[in-house]
Amino acid sequence: MPMDFDPVNLNLSILSEITNTSVPLLIENILPGARSFLAAKLFHERKESVVMITTRSRIDDLFEDLASFLGFPPVEFPSSEIDLSPKLVNIDAVGKRDKILYDLYQKKAPIFCVTTLKALLEKTRSPKDTAHQHLDIQVGDVLDPDIMIDLCKNLGYRHETLASDKGEFAYRGGIIDIFPLSSQEPFRIEFWGEKIISIRPFNPSDQLSTGKVSQLSISPATKDSGTEVLSHCLLDYFATPPTFLFDNLTMLEDDFSDISGTLSSLPNRFLPIQDLCQRAFQSQTIFFEEKNFPNVRTIKHNTVNIEVFHCDVQASRLVAPFIYPNEILDEQTNPLLGFLQKLQEYLPSQGQPFNVALYNTKAKALKEARALIETLGQNSIHIYEKSGNLSSSFALVNERFAAISLAEFASTKVLRRQKQRNYFSVTTEEVFVPIPGETVVHLHNGIGKFIGMEKKPNHLNIETDYLVLEYADKARLYVPSDQAYLISRYVGISDKTPDLHNLNGSKWKRSRDLSEKSLVLYAEKLLQLEAQRSTTPAFIYPPHGEEVIKFEESFPYEETPDQLKAIEQIYSDMMSDKLMDRLICGDAGFGKTEVIMRAAVKAVCDGQRQVIVMVPTTILANQHYETFTQRMAGLPINIAVLSRFSEGKALKKIFEDTAQGNVDILIGTHKLINKNLEFKNPGLLIIDEEQRFGVKVKDFLKERYPTIDCLTVSATPIPRTLYMSLSGARDLSLITMPPLDRLPVSTFVLEHNEETVSAALRHELLRGGQAYVIHNLIESIFRLGNTIRTLVPEARIAVAHGQMSSDELASIFQKFKDKETNILVATALIENGIDIPNANTILVDHADKFGMADLYQMKGRVGRWNRKAYCYFLVSHLDRLSGPAAKRLQALNKQEYGGGMKIALHDLEIRGAGNILGTDQSGHISAIGFNLYCKLLKKTVAALKNNSSPLLFNDDVKIEFPYKSRIPDTYIDLASLRIEFYQKIGGAEDAEQLDFIKEEMRDRFGPLPEEVLWLFALAHLRLFALQHNISSIKGTGNALYIQQRHGKTEQIKKTLPYSLSPTPELLVSEVLESIEKAFPLKTPR
Structure with a gap:
């Protein structure tokens, strides 16, 4: 080259x-x-x-x-x-x-x-004013942290517990976190005395540092009043x-x-x-x-x-002397080839080669372009692949140069390169931090109420943090902070507040005993179902054929790591001898559709098997049909769609073609649940937006075709599905990372008034965008549309609702997609299936009347591009908003990216668990709380898989040494943050997790005080004890007292010589060495 x-x-x-x-x-x-x-x-x-x-x-x-x-x-x-x-x-x-x-x-x-x-x-x-209102700092500067805190306040930054949004700052000890308005990420400034020793950008999602910089400019965050x-x-x-x-x-x-x-x-x-x-x-x-x-x-x-x-x-x-494709091209079978041939006609027969720079170079498009250009002769044209993007092509004949945008010529549309990844992703589980007044469950003492945290001496006269729980008759339980992991949030089967248990009463013991038996039976049932599916003969797909590879190469975006992982997991399932039953959980716009299309193409092209795609609405069915058809163009795949508008001869034709195997992929709504619909060779069932279907509907096709692979897809899965996956009884793929350049959706909960509606809509229209207005009352939707026409006369407004005909709705949506209209006033029918990247504002009227999952889906209609998106939840009276509606909107206001799973769990907390695990389990869930039930279920499933007896209520460990092991409030001053880290440390499952938590604390709060180092040392001993059935390790000035558990009741007790270790590191090594010499520890529990 x-x-x-x-x-x-x-x-x-x-x-x-x-x-x-x-x-x-x-x-x-x-x-x-x-x-x-x-x-x-x-x-x-x-x-x-x-x-x-x-x-x-x-x-x-x-x-x-x-x-x-x-x-x-x-x-x-x-x-x-x-x-x-x-x-x-x-x-x-x-x-x-x-x-x-x-x-x-x-x-x-x-x-x-x-x-x-x-x-x-x-x-x-x-x-001059701009200069005075900026703060420039660099590593090595001498600056009193208290003075910097005052400077941050003077610049308009809000003091918060965590700096996770622009305009916020937080401080603790020798560390100040700040999220400048002019930055895409927050920064952590660490002091040693009055000297700045480090400036580090960090991820606002997990608060962990991501690198180092030498200097930082902090812009003002004062809000302009407009006056x-x-x-x-x-x-x-x-x-x-x-x-x-x-x-x-x-x-x-x-x-x-x-x-x-x-x-x-x-x-x-x-x-x-x-x-x-x-x-x-x-x-x-x-x-x-x-x-x-x-x-x-x-x-x-x-x-x-x-x-x-x-x-x-x-x-x-x-x-200008430029030449463009549309100026010189006639009707061409291949426009790119025609453009270059025309350019050659302008050139003298002898001369320097013509230089062609190719932009938007996606693999498949580039391969096609190279093949075409080479037909013109390598000596006459030199090709250069450029990394950038270009909206339109041009040529300069005298300079013998052309810039070619392959997006104009390629058979596969090539999309804009995405510039950067924003720091927004989530974990599958949140650390539980109780709020004073909240109902909680203590593993050994039952249902109580969290009062707060207190600091007082323990029985060894060592200052200790305690979590205070209140029980019936105002009795109080002081839980040492290193046992915070024994406390979980209570979620019953309804939103009713339960009665508090009597401390040391018999009710909790009876509930525990019954629940333990129930958990084992339920776990065995889940494992039997899994075993039944694993023994059912499964079709084993071969390695990728040419069509699958071609389809993957034609994807016009860069896959996220989560997408790639989910795709590989699905391929692995399909090429194994076990039936696939996998949940794909990811937010709207995170690329779930591409993942399921990869599976569908493999099923059809590599397995010659039919694919059933079940969706909840006609709109989503049509959207999928359009997306599948466009993406799979050029592949030997026949796609059909079945919805409530399919009738007469068209319906009969689909049924016949499907039965004969002429339809490879059938996309449909509930209309798929039809005994007269036969598939010749069904191989893959995809259930999209599964939270919208009942159990009977979902199980109909599974039971009818017991050897079919199953993919379940959702942004907000129903808790039963989610917890079966999290418990290990079902495979789970998480897509929690947004696509490159995706920005979080700014969410507002506001009173509905004309000023807000007008300002929000005009803001979107003035930047060339489009907006949705959701109003779920058909009788007044046209009146609202007319009101908006008055408020925003420059808008082009369309109104849509579910009682319109299919042709009418299709026309309305197509005009909105083509930008002929720019405001769509619609009922909630748009919550699934509408994907308009240019629409980045949504207003939801009477938002307090919707369920949480519905609101989250509607919020997901915007923010599907690299442009800032806005979601406005409008209510009639903010001051009258209370109860579950207020909690739903508050939870949605907090969530940004990847929060669908969390939304499902928040909804569960607000509404109660109901009978999501079956009526026979609802009583046990009510007795011990849904969170604890599922936590113990996960532990039971894991134990049964390992052929061991689950120890659900007897596996905690007592570690007692005369060391001051706590998180001082001078290190982390906020009680809720201290509780969060007590929960993290107590919940760590291995030494690697403990080391990660230690580094997180070092990063966020500075060097660990000695008390915290002792806390981690005792946590290491607890992990060791859990792994080896040790129930108690107690150290004094001259002896170690060890109890090892054999079965559920028998204990082996030993006393070992010991002198107190001077450092946390020595404590761990010396105690473990003594125990290993005295006990047979070959097989961890």
């Missing part, structure tokens, strides 16, 4: 014409890709700042095009949206604006800035005037018409357009126009008088 070259190094004749022009320049006949190329070329040549003004709808494509040619991403200067409502100011945008302004004030290197008219006209603080008197703008921050590039002048004129009313009505927030024109036109200004600019008044030679934003401008006129 020839050596690589950079297109911006080409010598362009047009540059001299641009350089020699002193007045504004109008360049016509220049399409998006060519505009970005020329803009990047100007920046590299002049090495001065450039401001390129575009529309909100164009900014993402322009950003990608420019990054491809510049070799780095430009900076985006956004609008803060202050004009809509101070409540809805975009803090991400405020942070971006502040960072750019501060960087310019510091006179850093020239920048290439992409912005909009509205953002550029929005007023700013003066450069501050401002008089400056972005242009005041440039040391020398920048070059101004106006991207597509006609579109910018339309954009100005849309926002001119806003600009003139808020003179304290925006500069007059005439001020911008006056300042810009005194600098080098270039207007780009795709064809011919219509607002030309007079023409004289190469000079024109034009009207731009109501301003008269005299400009030079230039026609």
Whole structure:
């Protein structure tokens, strides 16, 4: 291959014409890709700042095009949206604006800035004020932590327990965490005395550090009330005037018409357009126009008088020398080949090779392009693969160069490269931290109420933390903090608060004994079901064939690690001799559909078996049909869809084709549950959104086809399904990591009023997006649609509800997808099956009337792209919101990414467990609580799998030494955080987990005090004891007292010589050495 070259190094004749022009320049006949190329070329040549003004709808494509040619991403200067409502100011945008302004004030290197008219006209603080309101620190600085805390408060940062959102900070001991508005991640600043010794970015999800930096600039987080008197703008921050590039002048004129009313009505927030024109036109200004600019008044030679934003401008006129595919192509069987052949006709027969740079190079598209280009001859064309993306192709004949966007020509659509991953993911289980007043269950003492945490001396007169529980008759139990793991949240079968047990009473013992027997029987039943499926003959799929490999290569995105893991787990299941029964759990938009399509293609192409895809709604069935059809185009796969609108001859035809094996994949709703529907060779059942189906519906096909593989898919699985997976009785694949560049959805719970509705919708429309408004009352939905037309007259509104015909709904959704309408007012029928990346605002009216899973699904309709998304849960009266509805909305307001499983569990806590594990188990769940029941069930299943007897209520260990082992409040001052770490340490299952927790504490709170080191040492001894059936280890000044458990009741007691160890490390090594010499410890329990 020839050596690589950079297109911006080409010598362009047009540059001299641009350089020699002193007045504004109008360049016509220049399409998006060519505009970005020329803009990047100007920046590299002049090495001065450039401001390129575009529309909100164009900014993402322009950003990608420019990054491809510049070799780095430009900076985006956004609008803060202050004009809509101070409540809805975009803090991400405020942070971006502040960072750019501060960087310019510091006179850093020239920048290439992409912005909009509205953002550029929005007023700013003066450069001097901006400088004074930033805090710059670096490693080695001497700064009193208390002074820095005051500085953070003065900058407007909110003090919180954890810094997990922008504008928050937290401090503990010698560590300050802060999430600057201008950053995509928070930072941890560690002090040694008054010296900064470390600055580390960290993940807000798990609070763990992810690297190190040497310096940090902290921008202000004060909220703009909209009344501050401002008089400056972005242009005041440039040391020398920048070059101004106006991207597509006609579109910018339309954009100005849309926002001119806003600009003139808020003179304290925006500069007059005439001020911008006056300042810009005194600098080098270039207007780009795709064809011919219509607002030309007079023409004289190469000079024109034009009207731009109501301003008269005299400009030079230039026609760009670019050639585009649509200009020279006739009808071609292959447009790419035709484009290159046409270009060759323009070239002399002898000369230098033609250089072709290929962009959007997805593997399959690149392979196709190479094969085509090679037919033209290697000597005449040199191919260069570029890593960037390009929205449109162009060629410069004189420079013998073409930039090709394979997205325009490839048979498989190639999508934009995603730039970065945001730190949002979840774990499968949350650490339980009780809240004062909350009902809890103690493993040995039953149902009580958590009162709080107290510090007092223990029986050895050593200061200890205790979790205080209250029982019947106000009796209190003081639980040592190292036994916090014995406490779990109580969830009954309903939301009714249970009676507290009597401390030391017999009721809890009876409940435990009955539950233990029930748990063993239920676990045996689950394992029998698993064994039955494992002994049922399963079809063993062969290794991947050509079609499966081709399908994988055609995927236009980069898979997330979680997606890849789930796909590999499914393939492994399918190629084993065991029937597949797997739950795939992942949030909306996390790529579950692609995962199930991989399984479907393998079933059809490698196994010649039919696939059944069962979905809850007609909309989702049609969406899947469209997605499957598009993704599987070119493969020998026949796909059909069956819904409530399938009837007559069409229905009969589907039934016949399916029975004959002519349908490979049948996607359907409940209509699939039909005794007259026969499959010739069913191999895979996929149940999507399984929480929407009853047990009988789901089991119908499983029972009818007992040898069928099964995939269950959900964002918020019903707890029965989830807990069967978490207990180990069912296979589980988690997709908790968002796709690259995906941003969390900002969620608001607000009162429904016209100001909020108008501001939220206008905010979305002004950035070129679309919005949903959910209103679940058909009798008043059209009235709401008319109200919105009055509030947002520029909107194009459609209304949809479930009583419309299939053709009518299909037409409405297609127009919304094609952007013919930009606000869809609909009932909850859109909660499944609508996937519109450009729709990133959703308003849910009467949100308190919906269930939690429904609300979470609706929230998942937005945020499916790399643009910030907003979800507004609207209620009639916030002050009257209480009970389960308030808890649901509060839980949803907290959740960001990957929270579907947590939402399912929160819903369980609010509503109660009911009979999700069967009526015969509901009494035991009520007696000991659902969380403890499932925790013990998991332990029982694991024990039975290992052919050992489960010890459910007798496996705790007492470790007692005269050391001060606790988490001092001077180290972690917040009681709830101390409880969280007591729970983590007590719940660790091996030494590796303990070491991880120790490092987490070191990272988040600084060096571990001696008391904490002793706490970890005793926790190591507890783990060792659990693994070897030891029930008690007690150390005094001269002896070790050990009890080892044999069976459920028998204990072996030994006393060993011992002197107290001086350090935690020696304690562990010396005690373990003594025990190993005295006891036979060959086989851990």
